[in-house]
Amino acid sequence: MAPNILFIMYDQLRFDYLSCAGHPTLETPSFDRVAARGVRFDRAYCQSPVCGASRMSTYTGRYVSSHGAAHNNFPLKVGEMTMGDHLRKAGMECWLIGKTHMKADAEGMARLGLSPDSVIGARVEECGFDVWIRDDGLWAEGPDGFYDRKRSPYNEYLKAKGYPSENPWHDNANAGITGAGDIASGFLMMHADKPANIREEDSETPWLTSRTIDFIEAQKGKGPWCAHVSFIKPHWPYIVPAPYHDMYGVDDIVPVVRSDAERRDPHPVYGAYMEGGVGTAFSRDEVRRTVIPAYMGLIKQCDDQLGRLLDYLDDTGQADDTVIVLTSDHGDYLGDHWMGEKDMFHDPSARVPLIISDPRPSADSRRGTVCDKLVEQIDLAATFVEMAGGEVPRHILEGRSLVPLLEGKDTAWRNFAISEYDFSTSGAASRLGLAPKDCRLFMVVTDRWKMTHAEGGFRPMLFDLQNDPDELVDLGASGDHAEVISALYDKLFHWARRQSHRTTISDAQIEARRKGGSARVGILLGLFGDEDIPPDYLTAYSGKATSVDQT
Structure with missing residues (x-):
């Protein structure tokens, strides 16, 4: 019988902010516990360094340029098969608990007469998942209204718990209190050192952990199931309740990775991002000193709640039947390379944590090991289909199953990985005066080299990861590296020629017709x-x- 799959995604969690990944001051024993039971993939890359596009690639198992949902709030077009579709075909239910950042193709659904109230319509609207509870965790409000206009079950939970605000997601879970008794919004990073105005057990991460336990309890005697548990934290607003708000201080912050040389004649797209509001803010030491301890506190809370889940699985005897997957949709610069947030392809942004613990005996030989092969996050969909006992539809899923790597089998593997980014809606695009079609970046990374190609007639960026692992020296304009750049463009061209749109008929079906x-x-x-x-x-x-x- 297939195992259950507990697929946990954290939002904006850096690959190197775990003690098992080498962070010197942040202890994450629960993440380490999963790593000791399984495999930590040290060179995993997301398919786009922004929430929506990254997640749509992970859920569809396809590259951004294949599924087309290239940024936040770009709809995933009707007809794209997702993880849930593939797993249900293999006999495994697939549920959502938390965030997807998926924007439904409402126009396409209306054209095809798909009602959101129908089972099929609901799955199309919810990225292929059956929804246990969905909350994208961004109940922000501005002059034009709310960012998330649909619903916030977490807000309703807080109101039922007696929090008096109309928007306790912001006023309590993501804000503190000033000395004068006013709301100290977590959107203003000066308040990151304050405790959030909420009881810790009512904050977002414990709330979603409790909903996850509720789900697993309800599945007893059923199965197999895949549960996508998608936490909003440690994503901004950077504020966390006591006691996590002051667990870490300035002395716990690792030194910033940046160089003055990066600001001298930078690649135009990179320069435009450094000049933006987020990059400018995180270039200030004061911002880093205030924000990073809170970011670490959020991760520590995530680790403690993960421990709660692991203990529950152990205590109820379900750990032996449950694969655990820990990852993130992208990272966070936190001031490295004069940047904040994400958007470019330096490792703090595009490289993600990925830990998989498979309890089956076939994975015993690799427990507690680290894999340094180039892994793409689209590999997860194919991995789950194989774990469910299904046949991986190679004409649809563009990733590769990680099961052979989990089991220590000698298997041929990719020698480069790809990530993409569409920045057409950004301030950087406006500053550069680019048409939307020219606002595209492509990353090609190998064991040694990382190159970024930018549309719009710009030169590439190039880093020698062997001699410059911190990616501080851009060799993209170096004549001495013309052959390296040409070889990387050959790899990008090879990838671009992939068969990505013939999704309705497989190679086996074609061969049968011969x-x-x-x-x-x-x-x-x-x-x-x-x-x-x-x-x-x-x-x-x-x-x-x-x-x-x-x-």
């Missing part, structure tokens, strides 16, 4: 009549003719 082809259904072409023709090809066309009066 065996007799159309002749087996009576289409006889190129025959004179005296060839050695299989008799059954002519059965329907043989026999005595009945003459017809043609006068």
Whole structure:
């Protein structure tokens, strides 16, 4: 029988902010506990360094340029199969608990007459998942209204708990209190050192952990199931309740990774991002000193709640039947490379944590190991289909199953990984005066090199990861590296020629049509009549003719 799959995604969690990944001051024993039971993939990359596009790639198992939902609030077009579709076909239910950042293709659904109230319509609108509870965790409000206009079950939970605000997501879970008794919004990073104005057990991460336990309890005697548990934290607003708000201080912050040389004649797109509001803010040491301890506190709370989940699985005897997957949709610069948030392809942004613990005996030989192969996050969909006992549809899913790597099997693997970014809606695009079609970036990374190609006539960026692992020296304009750049462009061109749009018929179906082809259904072409023709090809066309009066 297939195992259950607990697929946990954290939002904006850096790959190197875990103690098992080498962080010197942030202890994450629960993440480490999963790593000790399984495999930590040290070189995993998301398919786009922004929430929506990254998640749509993970859920569809396809590259951004294949599914087209290239940024936040870009709809995932009707007809794209997702993880839930593939798993249900293999006999495994697939549920959502938390965030997707998926924007439904409402126009496409209306064109096809798909009602959101129907089972099929609801799945299309919810990225292929059956929804246990969905909350994208961004109940922000501005002059034009709310960012998330649909619903916030977390807000309703807080109101039921007695929090008096109309928007306790902001006023309590993501804000503190000033000395004068006013709301200290977490959107203003000066308040990151304050405790959030909420009881810790009511904050977002414990709330979603409790909903996850509720779900697993309800599945007893059922299954197998895949549960996508999608936490909003440690994503901004950078504010966390006591006691996590002051667990870490300035002395716990690792030194910033940046160089003055990066600001001298930078790549134009990179320069435009450094000049933006987020990059400018995180270039200030004061911002880093205030924000990073809160970010670390949010991760520590995530780790503690993960421990709660692991203990629950152990105590109820379900750990032996449950694969655990820990990852993130992208990272967070936190001031490295004069940047904040994400958007470019330096490792703090595009490289993600990925830990998989498979309890089955076939994975025993690799427990507690680290894999340094180039992994893409689209590999997860194919991995889950194989774990569910299904056949991976290679003509649809563009990733590769990680099961052979989890089991220590000798298998040929990719020698480069790809990530993409559409920045057409950004301030950087406006500053550069680019048309939307020119606002695209492509990353090619190998064991040694990382190159970024930018549309719009710009030169590439290039980093030698062997001699410059911190990615501080851009060699994209170096004539001495012309051959390296040419070789990386060959890899990008090879990837761009992939067969990505023939999703309705597989290679096996095509090959089956070669065996007799159309002749087996009576289409006889190129025959004179005296060839050695299989008799059954002519059965329907043989026999005595009945003459017809043609006068």
